Amino acid sequence: MKLYIKNMVCSRCKMVVKSVLENIGIDAVSVELGEVELKNDISENQKSELLKNLRAVGFDLIDDRKSKTIDKIKTVIIDLVQNKNNDLKINLSNYLSQELHQDYNTLSNLFSEVENTTIEKYFINQKIEKVKELIIYDELSLSEIAYSLNYSTVSHLSNQFKKVTGFSPTYFKNIKTIKRKQIEDL
Incomplete structure (x- = not known):
């Protein structure tokens, strides 16, 4: 069972x-x-x-099928961001389709309908929370963080970070008083 x-x-x-x-x-x-x-x-x-x-x-x-599918999507994305983001060699839509054995359009429509956000935005939010975590730990440079999370450049990471949080990564690093969101609150 x-x-x-x-x-x-x-x-x-x-x-x-x-x-x-x-x-x-x-x-x-x-x-x-x-x-x-x-x-x-x-x-x-x-x-x-x-x-x-x-x-x-x-x-x-x-219990219900929709909730199971949404939870599986979230679990795959969280695992990807937390454990193997730099190993991603294909785009997210293909990765999710392969992992969940379903058509991406079906997954995307269901996710958007139930969560009121897109899979892509959810993925980006997860990555930004991971960036915050790594900035707070202060063990990696911004370049190393960008590389570890599969960003093409530090500039790309910085632009996405500012778009989501309203702050630059450097400003965030300096204030460190902004609390991270818990994964289940995203």
């Missing part, structure tokens, strides 16, 4: 969900971002208990 879980965006999320499952005695075969495969079917009481415990730590079960 597979369950789909909303708001799983990192390896810590996987650990928390594993812990929740173990605490209520549900055996999982695998726990991946947004998806849990269980050894056995669970009762309605177990599902209710699981839902209660997941919500207590910021997660939720996804």
Whole structure:
């Protein structure tokens, strides 16, 4: 049996969900971002208990098909930005189509309808939040950040950053008091 879980965006999320499952005695075969495969079917009481415990730590079960697809799109984009953005050798639309085994136009229309924004804007917002994170850590130069996030130039990154935040990356670095948004709030 597979369950789909909303708001799983990192390896810590996987650990928390594993812990929740173990605490209520549900055996999982695998726990991946947004998806849990269980050894056995669970009762309605177990599902209710699981839902209660997941919500207590910021997660939720996804039941309908549209929500599952939207969550998969977000999970793929977040994973791409957080873990392998520089490895992207094809455009985002082809990447999403390959990863989700669906036509990009279908994915794009559904995402825009439900989220009131485009996939591209969501992707850019995720990248800008990653840029903010890297600027705050102060371990990489702007050139290294641009390279690691697959920007063609530092100028491209700076222009996109200013368009989204209203600040230049340098100004943002100097003030550092602007708080980053949590991934689920984007």
